[in-house]
Amino acid sequence: MKQEKIITVKDLKVSFDERQILKGVSFSINKGEIAVILGESGSGKSTILKHMLGLFPIAPGTISIFGQDLADLNEEDEMQFYLKLGVFYQNGALLNSLTVGENIALPLEQHTNLPDDLIEGLVRTKLKLVNLEEAYYLFPSQLSGGMLKRAALARAIIMDPPLLFCDEPGAGLDPVSLASLDELILRLRDQLGMTVLMVTHEVTSILRIADKVVFVDNGIIAYEGALKDAQNSQIPALSAFFRVGTGGKH
Ligand SMILES: Nc1ncnc2c1ncn2[C@@H]1O[C@H](COP(=O)(O)OP(=O)(O)O)[C@@H](O)[C@H]1O
Ligand SMILES: [Mg+2]
The missing domain is CATH 3.40.50.300 (P-loop containing nucleotide triphosphate hydrolases)
Known part of the structure; x- marks a missing residue:
């Protein structure tokens, strides 16, 4: 191949x-x-x-x-x-004033015209992929270090980057x-x-x-x-x- x-x-x-x-x-x-x-x-x-x-x-x-x-x-x-191109930085900090769900939704809100319910669905799908479904309504300050990284990963891939x-x-x-x-x-x-x-x-x-x-x-x-x-x-x-x-x- x-x-x-x-x-x-x-x-x-x-x-x-x-x-x-x-x-x-x-x-x-x-x-x-x-x-x-x-x-x-x-x-x-x-x-x-x-x-x-x-x-x-x-x-x-x-x-x-x-x-x-x-x-x-x-x-x-x-x-x-x-x-x-998805990017997952060392200090992939999420915004503390937003919930995890809102953080991950940001790129979709900025770059697409998708309706809110569809955005929520996409965010929940990505959270599920990173084993963090329960964090949708939580704030970053409520997550452990490992959970924060996984949330940042979900955000990095929310636009389905091939790379x-x-x-x-x-x-x-x-x-x-x-x-x-x-x-x-x-x-x-x-x-x-x-x-x-x-x-x-x-x-x-x-x-x-x-x-x-x-x-x-x-x-x-x-x-x-x-x-x-x-x-x-x-x-x-x-x-x-x-x-x-x-x-x-x-
Ligand atoms: N924007 C910049 N301006 C000046 N020097 C920089 C800049 N970015 C990186 N460097 C220097 O370039 C070298 C390589 O940095 P970097 O790529 O961050 O290394 P690594 O990621 O392998 O640790 C370092 O000496 C760093 O200080
Ligand atoms: Mg480096």
Whole structure:
């Protein structure tokens, strides 16, 4: 079966002031896979994601998503295009003054003309998907950390994006909540056919969910390939991640 590339990044170069953070980053992601971007803190992982989301001015190199070169996006198409990208941030904070249901409904209210009862139905469906049906009328302050993450995930996917970006979604979660978040990410891939590009250094998560690993080191992609090959990699900086994460070091 031929695999369809949903993201292609070629020779992306990004500098902040005098410092070149990305020195020519190239990789691609296939449709329907969960890909993890791995790399030391400060290596430029979030910078890569932010460029894909159009949050920075176009940088040298090419980023193509769904076959669309971001540099060629015109203003008219931009909004529709970025609606196809779900984003689940590290501190995916919900608005405290709104209920969970209202928070998740926001994108639908902003970008569609759907009637209220239909919006409520869609929100409840997504809450069910993340095992949080009971939270519809609750306020964010009434949720645990794990529940908050799941609510933020429901919001990230309320527009049914074919592609979901996650930046350290598991940060600060206890192991049980992290495992249940991973279950949900797998469900998005398996039940909704979503493609997921995630930055994380939670090795337990990576081992559970990743189809593919993209390793950023010194401004380039030092490794791109299947999880099992990444684990057995001869690249010291990469194999170190897995050793540390599984407690095999020292
Ligand atoms: N908007 C910005 N302006 C200046 N420097 C930045 C900006 N964003 C990130 N950086 C710097 O770029 C480097 C990479 O950052 P980042 O992509 O956030 O790393 P990571 O997500 O891998 O931890 C860091 O040194 C960071 O300080
Ligand atoms: Mg980051």
